[in-house]
Amino acid sequence: ENGVMSEVAMMSVLDHPNVVKCLGASFEGDNILLMTTLYERNSLLLVLENEKIPLSRLVSMAEDVAKGMEYLHSLNIIHRDLKPDNLLVGKDWKVVVTDFGVSKVLSGVMTMAVGSSLYIAPEVFESSEYTTKVDVYGFAYVLWSMWEGGKIPFQEYSTFQLIGKVVEDGVRPDVDPECVFGDVMVRSWSKDPNSRPSFSEIAQELKKLKSEITPRRGKKKKEKKQEK
Template identity: 30%
Template sequence: MDVDLPTEPVVPLQVRRQTGSYRLSDFIIHRTLGTGSFGRVHLVRSKHNLRFYAIKVLSKEKIVRMRQVSHTRNEQQMLMAVQHTFIINLWGSFQDSANLYMVMDFVPGGELFTLLRRSNRFPDPVAKFYAAEVALALNYMHSLDIIYRDLKPENILLNADGHIKIADFGFAKHCNTNAWTLCGTPDYLAPEIIRNERYNKSVDWYALGVLIFEMLSGLPPFHEPDASHVVLYEKICAGPAAIRWPPFNALAQDLILKFLEHDPTKRYGNLKHGAGDVFAHPWFREVDWDKLRKREITAPYLPKIASAGDASAFEKYPEDNVAATYGQPVDDLYGDMFPDFDYAGV
């Protein structure tokens, strides 16, 4: 098959991108953008260039207690290795005695998940636009031997111009052969992950099939809202025969089925032509891949943003004065476990 693959600037994983040197006192913390098991993401403004950023603050004690040291270090290392228009930028990282800090893009449009829930489902051209941008990002990551492993609408952010930024690399892994760790979001897990088999980068293409289905229908294909994960995993392992198909575009359904192929050796994105099969699929026929990569195609939805620091697209969280605790001197029991996070003081 002759297909012109989108050209991507490749950064070898061992060559890390240039990041800045930061400390907490460089920023004014405005509000919380999100919370998680290990800490929070804050909207901050630089005192120096006055730009807005998002800072992820992670408790070292919680990371160690929940055995997430390798995932946390992986996230930083993966973000230092990638530089792509549809992937969030890591500008720098540092630590103090209690916390890790990662300075990243502030992406003001919020999560694709929020837009999808508000819309209920996307029209076929809208789902195609976001799927195509995700496909470009996945192809770039795979060219660096990175498996992303956590594709879902919550991890796809919308920039001010409506184009995507993939975030949250906590499950990403540099791997040029196979992996076997059980991780990811249940609805998006490929059957080989559930069966505890070795797997490769094709699990990301499987997840893209799930994402396309969810964007077109409003829910993932095997979704079980009130059942245990056991029932969900049984349906995933049963395959497409367990799916109740809404009236999709026939070409979209064909591509979804090729992504949800049970046998990874027969799955689209993992065949002889790799991602070339994905880009050449008839559902994507009208996509100009080079223009899309350059963000020269107008996005289907433009976030309503009043100003540079407008965070109204994000849910409000109680602040609990947590920011006042950052930088306080405590016994540092875990600093040597995160050697790539600079000690920059406060």
């Protein structure tokens, strides 16, 4: 119950278009119901599995996540469980960050291991100190799933095997050579937290990428029209 109350308290003070906002809460016996804005398209994972998303929109959705996380990090909040299931998509395709059940306000560095194993950074597995850069690592896997239509890598490994592969062997998913997120992904899942970009940097890169994609597509349409 204390954990849920902490989540309610955190959500109620957050104010950003890419972060879910708690509009209120009601108590029914042992149950606590959270009231938030309705996000009609459900989780990002379900959207990726069931929708064919145009590239420009996909980049815009990734930028939404980066901007939401940039805001949280500006408040020294570490999400600690950033994954497609914890991102919601509205009717207008805007993406918001949600599920703050294991989030924490950063005071120096953290040491407690929490989150979903695939998205946990190596330094957390190693029980070493960690910072906001653990969320950047998780975001790299979110980008991978976005490009791969909702696929989740390393399903063949148990949690124990995954820890060995990621931490000891430095294994990462194969990146499609055509993936527009490739460069950001590779830097974001670096084993060295200091080599990972900040969400401010990532948001700027995705904004630039989005601006490059739209004109290029428009130019192709114009050329096709001229051929006719």
